Amino acid sequence: xxxxxxxxxxxxxxxxxxxxxxxxxxxxxGQSIVIxxxxxxxxTMTEEWHGPWPFVLHGMTTLPFWLAVAGVAAAxxxxxxxxxxxxxxxxxxxxxxxxxxxNYYIDRFNDWFFAGGFRRLGTLFSNVGDRSIIDGFFVNGxxxxxxxxxxxxxxxxxxxxxxxxxxxxxxxxxxxxxxLTLRVV
Amino acid sequence: MLPYLSLAIWVPIVAGxxxxxxxxxxxxxxxxxxxxxxxxxxxxxxxxxxxxxTLGTAEMQFVETIEWIPRFSVNYLLGVDGISVLFILxxxxxxxxxxWAGWVVIQTRVAQYMAAFLIMSGLINGVFASLDAVLxxxxxxxxLIPMYLIIGVWGGPNRIYAALKFxxxxxxxxxxxxxxxIYLYTVSGSFSILEWYQLPLSLKTQEWLxxxxxxxxxxxxxxWPVHTWLPDAHVEAPTGGSVVLAAITLKVGAYxxxxxxxxxxxxxxxxLAGFVITxxxxxxxxxxxxxxxxxxxxxxxxYSSISHMGFVTLGFFLFSQLGIxxxxxxxISHGFVSAALFLCVGVLYDRMHSRLIGDYGGVVNTMxxxxxxxxxxxxxxxxxxxxxxxxxxxxxxLAAVKANFWLGFxxxxxxxxxxxxxxxxxxxxxxxxxxxxxxxxxxDVSKREFWLLATLVAAILALGIYPxxxxxxxxxxxxQLLTQVAQSKQ
Numbered sequence: 242x243x244x245x246x247x248x249x250x251x252x253x254x255x256x257x258x259x260x261x262x263x264x265x266x267x268x269x270x271g272q273s274i275v276i277x278x279x280x281x282x283x284x285t286m287t288e289e290w291h292g293p294w295p296f297v298l299h300g301m302t303t304l305p306f307w308l309a310v311a312g313v314a315a316a317x318x319x320x321x322x323x324x325x326x327x328x329x330x331x332x333x334x335x336x337x338x339x340x341x342x343x344n345y346y347i348d349r350f351n352d353w354f355f356a357g358g359f360r361r362l363g364t365l366f367s368n369v370g371d372r373s374i375i376d377g378f379f380v381n382g383x384x385x386x387x388x389x390x391x392x393x394x395x396x397x398x399x400x401x402x403x404x405x406x407x408x409x410x411x412x413x414x415x416x417x418x419x420x421l422t423l424r425v426v
Numbered sequence: 427m428l429p430y431l432s433l434a435i436w437v438p439i440v441a442g443x444x445x446x447x448x449x450x451x452x453x454x455x456x457x458x459x460x461x462x463x464x465x466x467x468x469x470x471x472x473x474x475x476x477x478x479x480t481l482g483t484a485e486m487q488f489v490e491t492i493e494w495i496p497r498f499s500v501n502y503l504l505g506v507d508g509i510s511v512l513f514i515l516x517x518x519x520x521x522x523x524x525x526w527a528g529w530v531v532i533q534t535r536v537a538q539y540m541a542a543f544l545i546m547s548g549l550i551n552g553v554f555a556s557l558d559a560v561l562x563x564x565x566x567x568x569x570l571i572p573m574y575l576i577i578g579v580w581g582g583p584n585r586i587y588a589a590l591k592f593x594x595x596x597x598x599x600x601x602x603x604x605x606x607x608i609y610l611y612t613v614s615g616s617f618s619i620l621e622w623y624q625l626p627l628s629l630k631t632q633e634w635l636x637x638x639x640x641x642x643x644x645x646x647x648x649x650w651p652v653h654t655w656l657p658d659a660h661v662e663a664p665t666g667g668s669v670v671l672a673a674i675t676l677k678v679g680a681y682x683x684x685x686x687x688x689x690x691x692x693x694x695x696x697x698l699a700g701f702v703i704t705x706x707x708x709x710x711x712x713x714x715x716x717x718x719x720x721x722x723x724x725x726x727x728x729y730s731s732i733s734h735m736g737f738v739t740l741g742f743f744l745f746s747q748l749g750i751x752x753x754x755x756x757x758i759s760h761g762f763v764s765a766a767l768f769l770c771v772g773v774l775y776d777r778m779h780s781r782l783i784g785d786y787g788g789v790v791n792t793m794x795x796x797x798x799x800x801x802x803x804x805x806x807x808x809x810x811x812x813x814x815x816x817x818x819x820x821x822x823x824l825a826a827v828k829a830n831f832w833l834g835f836x837x838x839x840x841x842x843x844x845x846x847x848x849x850x851x852x853x854x855x856x857x858x859x860x861x862x863x864x865x866x867x868x869x870d871v872s873k874r875e876f877w878l879l880a881t882l883v884a885a886i887l888a889l890g891i892y893p894x895x896x897x898x899x900x901x902x903x904x905x906q907l908l909t910q911v912a913q914s915k916q
């Protein structure tokens with residue numbers, strides 16, 4: 242891995258050094274990038290710009306640079322000089338260490354809330370919406386209703402002529418009653 | 427000029443009858459070859475419909491008229507425009523694949539199986555080519571029968587329930603459509619669909635007719651909440667049946683919207699657009715969630731189909747060129763992608779006799795070529811740019827955002843949910859370590875399966891990378907449709 246990294250580092254340094262003037266403060270992009278009047282950040286920077294070398298030197302006097310150096314130093318201390326330290330620190334830090342090692346629990350939350358929530362919602366729609374309401378109640382329910390109604394109605398169709406005749410007599414009685422009593426009024 | 431539309435209808439039907447007549451089951455290979463020749467011939471006669479199609483006009487082309495029942499002015503009237511012609515090609519193309527897909531798996535009643543597909547192919551072409559309402563209705567109903575048999579005879583253990591449910595659901599819807607057709611005949615004195623485009627109708631009348639047509643086509647698409655026949659039908663149907671069901675028969679419903687509802691009932695369409703859009707969005711979102719939790723691969727893809735078809739109806743009712751063309755492209759794309767996904771499930775089912783996601787895992791280790799195919803189809807289902815799935819969804823989302831931002835926002839969730847359920851299924855079935863001895867013993871795709879899937883890869887990428895040959899055909903007809911929808915008929 243070392244060789245590819247070195248090979249990548251060389252052009253990074255070179256291109257930054259050689260092209261920053263032209264790209265950032267020259268007219269490299271022409272009309273492709275238009276900067277609005279009110280966003281004067283780059284103009285201010287142009288005034289302060291004195292070339293790459295002063296830029297690097299100035300960078301070394303700022304806090305971010307030294308924080309980065311401190312990071313390199315800390316990494317060297319913890320993983321090369323005293324590689325027993327990280328285990329001890331993680332033991333001491335307890336909850337803080339757990340929070341960091343678990344990515345502030347963001348992944349865990351996403352898994353539970355979004356992925357799990359979507360699955361629970363899907364299960365609800367599938368079981369209650371599709372299976373119980375649409376299929377169970379409406380589709381198969383209407384089929385069952387027809388079946389149940391027919392099961393009751395077919396009792397009347399006994400096939401015995403005397404029962405049918407009796408039903409006809411009953412009908413005549415009802416009609417006569419209606420005709421003689423109610424209709425006269 | 428040859429009567430290409432009649433050929434597109436009758437070549438497969440006659441081929442199907444020949445397969446039935448010439449072969450008994452003891453000569454299965456001959457039945458297969460005859461069916462394949464018939465299917466290829468059926469596709470070949472549709473190619474001139476594309477090559478000789480005149481671009482830039484919305485007029486019906488390849489028109490054929492024969493008097494059929496003069497007393498009721500019913501005619502054998504055929505013709506295609508830029509909206510219908512592509513579906514005839516798609517249907518004939520998919521039929522070849524369906525016949526080829528049943529080559530080895532179907533070992534009982536081979537001749538009848540193959541004949542059912544060929545006859546169904548001709549009947550569906552009839553649906554797309556009919557310009558006479560009675561003729562349309564005859565084809566629309568007749569194509570139910572072969573599919574009913576395909577599910578009921580060659581289906582899974584619960585096939586009778588699924589076949590009956592499929593038949594009753596769609597039949598219930600289409601009977602109402604018949605009432606609407608008869609009403610339109612009584613007021614116009616004609617069964618010509620094109621004449622109905624000019625027929626003045628009051629808004630109240632249009633609303634009733636809308637309800638009748640809508641129920642017929644919404645069941646067929648299917649739209650939420652009349653969709654529950656589809657997962658059952660898919661789960662029980664043999665692979666070829668699922669392929670045709672998803673790729674073609676769903677499109678018949680969506681086609682009804684653009685052939686009947688939008689141009690004949692423009693005022694009701696505008697008045698009820700909010701209702702249809704709401705149902706479409708429910709289909710996209712609700713069904714997307716339902717798809718996520720299906721343990722059965724076929725059910726998952728079936729629900730995915732409903733969700734994707736919700737996108738089609740959404741596009742149609744935005745009343746813009748982008749929306750309608752997006753819907754049409756989505757229909758064709760879904761024809762390829764859903765066919766491919768069902769074929770993939772078929773490839774696995776033929777080997778393991780299970781469609782449950784939980785029975786698989788690590789298939790990529792034993793079937794690398796197959797896994798590559800399945801990956802591409804999964805990506806297409808999730809609408810990855812470069813695949814056909816992206817084109818239609820992009821156009822519809824664009825149209826939706828133009829209409830209303832939140833509409834576009836909800837519509838775009840199909841991409842997220844689509845990616846979630848498709849890729850999650852892919853991960854559980856194909857990736858990971860070999861899950862069991864069954865997976866360990868799997869053999870990669872055969873030559874037949876390889877070319878079957880490769881054909882669909884070519885189609886999906888062609889439509890995804892360069893959709894112009896497809897959309898050019900549609901432009902003029904969609905533009906005319908938009909002017910028809912924009913004109914009040916009251």
